[in-house]
Amino acid sequence: MTEPEDHGHPSRPSLTTQIGNLTLKNPVLPASGTYGYGEEWLPFISPQLWGAVVTKGVSPTPWPGNEPPRICETPSGMLNAIGLQNLGMEAFAHKALSFLREYRTPVIVNIVGKTLEEYVAVAERLTPCPEVRAFELNISCPNVKEGGIAFGVDPKSAAAVTAAVPAATEKLLIVKLSPNVTDVTVIAQAVEAAGADAISLINTLLGMSIDIKRRRPTLSNQVGGLSGPAIKPVAVRMVWQTYKKISIPIIGMGGILTATDAPEFILAGATAVAIGTGLFVDPLTPVKVLDGIREYMIAEGFNSLDEIRGLAHRG
Amino acid sequence: MSNEPQNAAYYVDAEIVGLRELAPAYFELRVLAPDIARLARPGQFAQLRVGQTGSIDPLLARPISISHADRASGEVSFIFKVVGRGTAMLAERAHNEHMVVLGPIGHPFEIPPAVTHLALVAGGVGMPPLFFLAETLRREYPEMAITLYYGGRTQDDLLLLPEWEALGIARIVLATDDGSRGYHGLITEPLQCDLGQKSIDFLAGCGPRPMLRAVQKLAQAAGIPGQLSLEARMACGVGACLGCVCGTISGHRRVCVDGPVFSLDEVTIDD
Numbered sequence: 001m002t003e004p005e006d007h008g009h010p011s012r013p014s015l016t017t018q019i020g021n022l023t024l025k026n027p028v029l030p031a032s033g034t035y036g037y038g039e040e041w042l043p044f045i046s047p048q049l050w051g052a053v054v055t056k057g058v059s060p061t062p063w064p065g066n067e068p069p070r071i072c073e074t075p076s077g078m079l080n081a082i083g084l085q086n087l088g089m090e091a092f093a094h095k096a097l098s099f100l101r102e103y104r105t106p107v108i109v110n111i112v113g114k115t116l117e118e119y120v121a122v123a124e125r126l127t128p129c130p131e132v133r134a135f136e137l138n139i140s141c142p143n144v145k146e147g148g149i150a151f152g153v154d155p156k157s158a159a160a161v162t163a164a165v166p167a168a169t170e171k172l173l174i175v176k177l178s179p180n181v182t183d184v185t186v187i188a189q190a191v192e193a194a195g196a197d198a199i200s201l202i203n204t205l206l207g208m209s210i211d212i213k214r215r216r217p218t219l220s221n222q223v224g225g226l227s228g229p230a231i232k233p234v235a236v237r238m239v240w241q242t243y244k245k246i247s248i249p250i251i252g253m254g255g256i257l258t259a260t261d262a263p264e265f266i267l268a269g270a271t272a273v274a275i276g277t278g279l280f281v282d283p284l285t286p287v288k289v290l291d292g293i294r295e296y297m298i299a300e301g302f303n304s305l306d307e308i309r310g311l312a313h314r315g
Numbered sequence: 316m317s318n319e320p321q322n323a324a325y326y327v328d329a330e331i332v333g334l335r336e337l338a339p340a341y342f343e344l345r346v347l348a349p350d351i352a353r354l355a356r357p358g359q360f361a362q363l364r365v366g367q368t369g370s371i372d373p374l375l376a377r378p379i380s381i382s383h384a385d386r387a388s389g390e391v392s393f394i395f396k397v398v399g400r401g402t403a404m405l406a407e408r409a410h411n412e413h414m415v416v417l418g419p420i421g422h423p424f425e426i427p428p429a430v431t432h433l434a435l436v437a438g439g440v441g442m443p444p445l446f447f448l449a450e451t452l453r454r455e456y457p458e459m460a461i462t463l464y465y466g467g468r469t470q471d472d473l474l475l476l477p478e479w480e481a482l483g484i485a486r487i488v489l490a491t492d493d494g495s496r497g498y499h500g501l502i503t504e505p506l507q508c509d510l511g512q513k514s515i516d517f518l519a520g521c522g523p524r525p526m527l528r529a530v531q532k533l534a535q536a537a538g539i540p541g542q543l544s545l546e547a548r549m550a551c552g553v554g555a556c557l558g559c560v561c562g563t564i565s566g567h568r569r570v571c572v573d574g575p576v577f578s579l580d581e582v583t584i585d586d
Contacts, residue, residue: 036555040572043324043553056555064566071550071558073375073401078550082557085567228374257371280550281374283326283417 013297014304015290017051017272019249020172020197022106022133024051024272027305028262028290031253031276032057032110032136032176033082037096038103044283047103049290051272055096057112057138060121062088067220072209077228077255078277079207081221084112084141089125097129106133108174112141116151116161120168127169134171137161140178140203141225152178152203155190162194174251176200179231184238185245198249200274201242202235228277229255236268243269243310257285259292266293266305267312324553325350326417328368331410332390338471340397341440342406343382349389351418355381357448358544358576361391361418362552365404368413377401378549378571380521381419382443383450391418394443394474420552421575424448424542430517432460432485434541436506436530438522439467444544445521446475449482462486462515466502466526470495503529510537517541518579528584541579545570 015026032054038047047053065085072079087095092109100107109132113119119137126132139152139161151157162175175191177184179202188199204225209218217223235254243250252270256262257278265273278285293305302308325348333345344363351361362376383392397403408414426433426448433452435445442465452459461484467473469491479487488505489497498505503526509515510533518541520530527543534541547559547570554572561570562583568574 034551034556036557040551040553040555044326065557065560067562068560068567069548070560071548071556073373073548076371076374078374080550080556080558085557085560229371277374277550280376280552280556281371282415283553 011298013294013302015293017305019134019174019251019271022052022172024106026051026290027266027272027293028286029054029108029251029272029274030279030286031274032138034276034279037092037099039096039099041279041283045286047100047105049286050105052106052108052133053100054108054136054274055092055110057084057086057110057141058089058092058122058126059084059086059112060089060118060125062086062091069218069220072218072224074207074209074226075230077226077230078280079209079219079224079226080204081219081224083221086112089122093126093129097131101131107131108134108136110136110138110176112138116164119161120164123165123171124168127171132171134174135165135169136174136176136200137165138176138203140176149178149180152187153181155186158187159190159194162191162196166195172197174198174200176203178203179234179238180206185242188242188246192246192248196248198251198271199242199246200251200253201238202231202254205231205234227255229257231255232261236264239265239270240268240312244313256289257281259288259295262289262293263296263308266308267310269310269313271305271309323354324418324420325354327351327415328413329416331408331412331414334406334408334410336406337394337474341474342395342397344393344395344405344408345390346414346416347389348391348416348418351416352384352389352391353386355384355391355419356423357381357451358423358444359419359421360444360575361393361416361420362549363393363405364415365401365408368415373401373404375550376417376552377405378420378546378552380444380544382446384447391416394440396440417552420571422573424519424544424576426452426459426517426519428456430459432462432514432516434506434509434515434518435461435463436502436518436520436522436526437463437465438502438526439472441520441522441526441544442474445519446479448519449479449484453482453484460485460514462488462509462513464488464490464502464506466490466522468492501529502526503533506530507533510534510539515539520544520579524584531579531582531584534579542576543579543582544576545574545582547571
């Protein structure tokens with residue numbers, strides 16, 4: 001892996017990208033919840049590979065998550081209802097951050113909460129940690145009864161939780177939006193107006209599977225979030241629509257798996273991309289996606305990602 | 316053994332060197348994966364990418380227990396039952412093709428060396444990891460007495476019986492639901508009789524949940540320790556996604572890396 005350069009050259013294009021005040025050496029991130037806190041994937045992926053590490057959701061106190069079964073494979077995708085099981089912000093600060101610190105990769109902490117105050121509490125607690133460079137507010141998890149998506153489907157509450165966090169932290173604020181709404185651009189504009197520095201698009205699509213032999217829902221939570229290649233066209237469409245309506249950066253995700261997937265999101269308007277379910281399919285997916293971006297730039301003669309972003313919107 | 320970290324696992328494109336039907340719906344798959352063969356311990360499993368290399372159908376790998384690993388030849392064996400689309404596709408793979416394999420994964424069985432009489436309790440397709448365990452223990456602790464309790468729906472569900480005989484373990488007790496072979500009924504019934512009379516001082520079980528629950532109750536009633544191997548639907552196979560958790564006395568734990576082998580007293584088994 002070559003070090004990023006400030007100025008690209010047709011044979012060595014620059015992969016650096018900028019999300020607010022955060023400069024990333026490359027635009028590829030793990031999608032929250034699929035990469036744990038990094039340690040689990042260490043036999044195959046170094047945290048240094050990523051432009052930044054996005055952690056599994058962190059809440060003020062430990063959450064047990066949903067009862068199993070929590071996952072179910074579907075055509076070109078999977079349903080999950082993990083329920084944001086996590087060890088809470090104290091254990092996160094001591095265990096997970098001390099592991100990630102050594103790798104000197106920017107850490108983006110995904111925050112989950114049941115109330116507005118809980119989001120603020122996590123941001124306050126983790127703001128003093130220097131390796132934490134940004135917070136990603138998860139207002140879009142479909143698998144928990146309180147908080148999560150409840151904030152993400154209404155523009156007013158999405159704006160309220162977004163507006164509450166900057167009082168507790170000066171760090172970059174990303175808001176992860178749900179696709180389970182009538183018009184995602186309305187929510188995106190609301191969180192931009194409320195002070196978000198960037199948005200992540202998209203979280204999982206609400207779905208369901210029924211076990212016809214047991215005659216019951218396959219997942220114990222009954223419904224779950226659909227991810228994987230099956231949702232990629234929906235995600236590209238939402239990035240495309242939202243790019244036209246907001247001026248803050250978009251982190252695009254949803255079914256990214258192959259070498260050509262990331263350029264598609266960037267052409268639609270994404271500043272960075274994230275890999276989620278693709279990690280489960282192949283631990284080497286991030287390498288393939290990074291190589292795919294680089295090869296695309298070389299083949300098409302682009303020097304920097306800025307030249308590509310949103311290009312599909314031309315007249 | 317080596318200075319590789321405890322969670323060392325390999326992600327390899329392995330050659331399929333054997334695939335045979337052992338009985339209706341049951342198959343044995345052998346792949347050439349020397350690094351996995353070298354590290355594999357009984358109770359561990361691997362994530363097999365069922366489709367051709369590069370295919371994303373099915374999207375997720377299938378976790379299958381290792382039934383045998385040969386360090387000399389580098390071969391790793393798996394026995395599986397066709398239960399759905401993924402395992403049906405796995406049974407259609409062919410000799411000389413390649414298969415992407417991630418392994419070995421998980422906590423193996425750890426039988427205390429002081430154990431004098433080990434009962435292995437196998438139900439249906441839960442047998443393969445116990446075969447690997449018995450084989451390994453015969454080599455490492457030849458003095459340890461081993462009794463196999465092996466139940467299935469019919470005689471066609473009882474596999475590798477000549478291979479089990481050849482291991483030279485103390486005793487083999489079979490049971491079938493239809494009485495076509497061995498005891499007519501559940502394998503836990505002869506086990507229950509023996510726990511009261513024999514010298515069994517440790518249990519290792521793998522099989523369907525109702526069997527594991529019965530084994531757990533019997534062992535706890537008799538005050539005998541043991542370990543149980545669980546199975547679950549999995550996505551990542553490395554402990555990150557939290558998709559495969561089971562209930563334990565200390566909350567949800569991951570079947571893939573905290574298990575699949577758990578202490579018998581630790582897991583809470585319900586439907």
